[in-house]
Amino acid sequence: MIVPNDIFSQLNELVVRVSDVDHIRRSEPWSLQSEILSSYQVVFIHRGSAIFNMDGISTRVGPGHLLFLAKGQKVQAASDSADPLAIYRIRFSYQSPIRKTEKGNLYREDGTTFPLEGEFYIHSQPQLLHLCEQLHHSMSELEQGRRHYRQTCLIQELLYLAASEIETGEEQQLTAVERTVEYLNHNYMLPIQLDALSRLAGFSSSYYSRLFKKLKGISPTAYMTMLRMKRAKELLIISQSSLTEISKHLGYNDESYFSRVFKKETGYSPAYYVKLHRQKIVIMKGTFNGDLVALGVIPYASVRVGSKGGPSFEGKLDHVPRISADGKACKDALIQLQPDMIVCDSQWAKYNKDAFQIAPTAVIPYWDIPWRERLNQIAELVGKRKEAKEWLQNYDSQAALASRTLKSLIGESTVIILRIVCGKLRIYGVERNIGSVLYQDLKLNAPAEVKQIKWRRTITLELLSELNADYMLLMVSSHKADQKLLRKLRASQAWNNLSAVRREQCLEIELYPWIDYSAMSHKMMIDAAIGLFVKP
Known part of the structure; x- marks a missing residue:
């Protein structure tokens, strides 16, 4: 090598001579x-x-x-x-030096x-x-x-x-292969031929195959199969589609052939895989959904699911039934669902202790521990410790890369996170929610006063003016009181004098995933952060 x-x-150091x-x-x-x-x-x-x-x-x-x-x-x-x-x-021969003398190098043949x-x-x-x-x-x-x-x-x-x-070839080769990997990641369900992939990479088919296996450890065909089987596992667990529908969606017209491939890759038939992995886990704290999804687990039912009550994580929670948060409706739903496990936070457990009789209940702290520790605790519950470790390693690598990119875009500019909620102005600190991602993981620069805030603080427009951050990320709900305050702010001279507003660097963001304190939402924030600061 x-x-x-x-x-x-x-x-x-070599002396090379052509012979023929x-x-x-x-x-x-x-x-x-x-x-x-x-x-x-x-x-x-x-x-x-x-x-x-x-x-x-x-x-x-x-x-x-x-x-x-x-x-x-x-x-x-x-x-x-x-x-x-x-x-x-x-044909050629060469000589290489074996030691230096006063008169020069002493060479040996070949x-x-x-x-x-x-x-x-x-x-x-x-x-x-x-x-x-x-x-x-x-x-x-x-x-x-x-x-x-x-x-x-x-x-x-x-x-x-x-x-x-x-x-320079390693970087060029990696770029060419990654181009085909990106294509496969989005089109793995199509009948893709090796020749098409090699043309996309710019190499011959044989060379592309060897290069792909060298860089990825498996052949292009095996990689495509891996992607199909990964999606098959998800669909078998989260969707209500039949095996025939799933196999056709993944590019297999023959259901029996799909079943044979699935068993070869996983060791289980599709039916047994469903029986083995479809645990009936009911989530009573919506934020925990993002941790489960990061681990490749879909809840059987949950509070706060979907765009109105939380992120759906690219549709992965679309088919998850929504359950009432407390009261008799909640208890009746739990009895009907007959879950294998209830996962909740301390607050829900405090007021719903009678639910402990319905199914084994795991109480995971929400306020008392950082999100990484919480992810590991949930991973322990569902037998995904290895997946949690790998996910966190990948997350940290992505965050480090995104941080370097953001520094190249905005340098040491200060960034503030502002939310208009309940008719008030709220800024976020450095230890929780969106602040933990932007300030800790992505290492964006916060004004000195913000660094003293752990989670969040209600402030006035006058105090906001004193912070005078270069960039402002703004979250506003659709509630009438919040929209009314936003209109009032935009009409005020103090708001328009803010550095971020004057420079057109006040960037509006949606509530989700930015406010969700979960592993998967944090990954989505990292993926979206760079796009916020790229000027059109």
Whole structure:
């Protein structure tokens, strides 16, 4: 494996000499009998495709591919299509320094490993083709010293070109593969062919397949199947659709084939998976829904579900029945639902102790612990400790990346969070709800006075003017009193003198997910935060 930063320093120490150059052109089938290489070689495929077997490992290569073959390697090859084949095969030797002396470096013939080895895809193909043509033409030079000098210049230029592409190639390859991953994430239910994905990435099918597996650990087809099975698990648990409907939605016209694939991937039949995973969990604190969804669990029923009573998390809670929060209607609903578990906060438990007789009840603190700790406690209840750990690691990585992006957009500008609620002005501090995400996770800069607020505080317009933040995120409900106050503010000189308002940096945001103190809502905030500060 090559460490990009070391390529040029390693090549710079070598003395490379070309010994022979072949230009293989075939319209008919071509093959190379198995042989043990007596010299180092670099092979450039200009047209057509061929299969190279190197020490028992077969690789299909096409136009733009460069192969570095090591001395002593067992190689066999054959053309792989009816298209005309054009290959340049350059044999070379090299010397590497073993120690320095007063007179210079002491070299040995053929060091242990040439810095470039294996297969690479080269984007600068016209330039590479020109170098190969010149190297081939140099073999006709009669004067030995002139020929060797020219070949040394050309091979060094070829190695420079290859190393330059390799140095930046990992990022380019990752970008190309991620482009297809993004496409698969949105279209996995369609009949996507490998050729279409490889064209989207800009590589040949064989090279794209190997590169995808190298970067993602599985093949493109396996990745698509993984996405389908992940969605299948969700639909089996949360939807009321039949198995036939689910299989067709995921791109399987044959229900029995879908069932076989599902069992192969999960170890369970769809029916048994539903029986095993569809726990009847009833949520009596709406915020906890976002924690369950983050863990891949959908509640059987819940208080405060949907856009009017809370976020639906991209439709994942659309089919979840809504239950009354307390009173006789709540108790009657719980008796009818016959849940396996009731999950509630301390306040609900205090006033509904008789519900403990209906089903096992887990009391999770809402005010007393941070949301990360709460997520882990809920994960413990539903057997998702591993999922919680992985989710939090991914969340923190996304937050760190988003934080760097936001810093590049707004620098050290101060940001304040204002909500108009119950006819009053309320600002949020740094430890809970939206403040914990923006100030702690995304590391946005809060005015000094806001840093002293843990959760929230009611303020006057005069105090808001003193804060004078560069940006203001504004939440307003549709209630008449709140809309009336907003109109009054916009008509006042004090409001229009606010720095954020003058600079048109007062950004209105919806109540959800911004006010919800749950894992999934926080992820949604991170995803949306950058878009807030990108100017149209």
